[in-house]
Amino acid sequence: MLSAVWGRVLVIDLTNSKVSVEKIPEEVFKTFIGGKGLATYLLLKHSPPNVDGFDPRNPIVMATGPLTGLLSENYMYVVAKSPLTNRFIESICSGKLPLMIKRAGYDAVVIKGRASKPVYLWIKNDHVEIRRAFHLWNKGTFTASQEILRETSSKASVSVIGIAGINLVRIANVLNDFIYPWGRGGFGTLYGAKYLKGLAVYGNREIKPYDAEGLKKSYIKYLNLLEIKSNLAFPLRNYRVREKLSNVLNSFNRELLNRLEDVIMMGFNLGFRNEGEVAELLRLTDDLGIDPVSFGNILGWMIEGFEEGWLDEKKTAGLKPIPTTIENIRNIALHVAERFGFGAILAEGVDIASYVVNHESMLKAVHVRGLETGAIDPGCLNGIEYSYILSDSSLPIDLYGILFEEKLSAKRFKVIRDKVNLILSLPVPPYILVEPENLLYYATGYEPQDILVIGERIEKLVRTYSYREGNLLEGWSTLPFKWKQYVEKGKLESFINEYYNERDWVDSKPTKKSLRDIQEFLKGISLPPLPN
Structure with missing residues (x-):
């Protein structure tokens, strides 16, 4: 072993x-x-x-x-x-x-x-x-x-x-x-x-690496690569306005910045800029067990609804995000956690909640396949739409690879995705700068001929699961309505087709040929017919 x-x-x-x-x-x-x-x-x-x-x-x-x-x-x-x-x-x-x-x-x-x-x-x-x-x-x-x-x-x-x-x-x-x-x-x-x-x-068993000294020397960590791109703008108020990331980095301590996306979505996104207030809100969501990114997204949607008039206290049974105070946010959070009143509708997520309210609110809801999006969109980072759309989980796992790409091609995106998959299998977060082949060797003694092939196999596994479950990935229709102003439909669809050609897949489905190198690991697993 x-x-x-x-x-x-x-x-x-x-x-x-x-x-x-x-x-x-x-x-x-x-x-x-x-x-x-x-x-x-x-x-x-x-x-x-x-x-x-x-x-x-x-x-x-x-x-x-x-x-x-x-x-x-x-x-x-x-x-x-x-x-x-x-x-x-x-x-x-x-x-x-x-x-x-x-x-x-x-x-x-x-x-x-x-x-x-x-x-x-x-x-x-x-x-x-x-x-x-x-x-x-x-x-x-x-x-x-x-x-x-x-x-x-x-x-x-x-x-x-x-x-x-x-x-x-x-x-x-x-x-x-x-x-x-x-x-x-x-x-x-x-x-x-x-x-x-x-x-x-x-547990108290000792874990022994293959080469402890080599491992120690090869691990270099940056707390967050986003700090290098501090001029990046991120969306606020349900993706209606933008602010430079440097304003967040200069306003909060290191402990809170380790939860950067949570801070943005539950803080700046809602108008809270005081470190103590944001910490209090995150403690609230932590104790109730509510995802602060999704909840911040939903609150931003509610605030826009109250400001534009398609949502009011009558429709929300008294819940109000305006004025945006700690007490009002706490009240909404408790209603969501207890599934009480309009909180029970919000507890279903922004996709279903917007469907219940009215058609206009559906156009304002920002999610990808039902998962609320976080603190980045195509308006602030060109190419992030590919990460959202081509991710089986609808999470932009390639964010830190895309950050430094001036012109992103489908071929380059495939390499980024495969490397991210590999890093996540070590696992370390994708915002940590590492040389995965060195870390893998020093930890295990294993030195594969082509390290990126492993990341490609993992992507095949994920897509095979999605295909088996009937979850094919759409293109243009997947994008939130608010994001379509930043993305060219033809360019997006062309990129997606090129990406699947690079993977040798057909209409987002893995082919028998592409799965050949992992076929033995799929034995006994029920799969629908695959394209040749």
């Missing part, structure tokens, strides 16, 4: 209260590495075709990678089918949780089924318990985290959902270790749908 991996997956079946460990052959790691690649492989393997996002058979797959546990910061990748979009969704996850899962002796954790009553998981090396969580179910993330640590170990990592998750709010997220939120697209909703309040994990 390669260095820095265990070859073990912990599989937890909540429906039958069963725990098992699966072995992962070395060839799987060499083909897909870990993180995003391993997680997507396990998602295809453990989920039956065409399950709904809320279906108990829709697994949550958490995968560490060869770098997890070897660096000063630790990450893992989580994938599932989104209860918000009913499509593939992905999230990078940080805090102590990835480290503890790896030290417990697992490369990945697969959570399947649905418990009959609220539970949480306690994982301590080889010891795994499914514990009752009645007393925690209706508590916020901070209180629940404290109590779980008190019942398990103060040395453990804890990952929990808040009130939004237990009420199946579609934009619910997860909070790790009190300060690390993750899970855009409804991962907190998936916890809630499985009657899973959270998990605590402690």
Whole structure:
């Protein structure tokens, strides 16, 4: 087995209260590495075709990678089918949780089924318990985290959902270790749908890299590549006005800037520029377990509605985002988390909420395939539309690669996407400047002939999953109405066609020929007929 991996997956079946460990052959790691690649492989393997996002058979797959546990910061990748979009969704996850899962002796954790009553998981090396969580179910993330640590170990990592998750709010997220939120697209909703309040994990196994000294020398981290592009403008007030990124960078401390997109969407986007106020709002969303990016997007949409007159207190049953005060935002957040009144409509996400209100509000809603967009759009970064549209999760995972491209071609975009997939399989965030081939070698001892081929295989896996689930990717019709002023339809469609030609795919579908090098890993997985 390669260095820095265990070859073990912990599989937890909540429906039958069963725990098992699966072995992962070395060839799987060499083909897909870990993180995003391993997680997507396990998602295809453990989920039956065409399950709904809320279906108990829709697994949550958490995968560490060869770098997890070897660096000063630790990450893992989580994938599932989104209860918000009913499509593939992905999230990078940080805090102590990835480290503890790896030290417990697992490369990945697969959570399947649905418990009959609220539970949480306690994982301590080889010891795994499914514990009752009645007393925690209706508590916020901070209180629940404290109590779980008190019942398990103060040395453990804890990952929990808040009130939004237990009420199946579609934009619910997860909070790790009190300060690390993750899970855009409804991962907190998936916890809630499985009657899973959270998990605590402690591990003390030693993780040994192939070459510790080489690994240490080759890892260079930039806190955020966006800081290099501080002249970039980002959209505010539901994508109606723009402001330079440098104004945010100069206004907040480093701790808050580590959550840059959250700060923009819940702060500047809504008119809050005071550091203390923004911190208070983020603490509110963290405790309730609401994704601050999606929620900030929805609030921006509401504010525009009140200002333009297509939304008012009569339609929102008294909820008002204007004046935009902490108290008004708190009131809306509580209504969303509790699914009370108009909050129950907002809890469905901006796509469905706008459909319920009226046609004009649908034109103002900014989302891609149902997932609320964040703090960047084609009006401030040319080419980002390709990342949104060609992403199976509707997340612009290629943002940091596109930032420095003067003229983006389809061929170059393919290279960027493949490299990002590779980096996310180590995994480290794509805003970290790394040489993935060196890191992979020093961590595992594995030196592939062509490192980008691995990233390409991962993209094939993701698209194979989407194709199996009937989720083909559209072009022009996918763009939010507000963004179409910045994008030429013909140019967009031409770029998409060129991109699929580069991949040797047909109409966004992978072909039998293109999947030849991963065919053996798809054995036993039910797939619809593929183009030749």
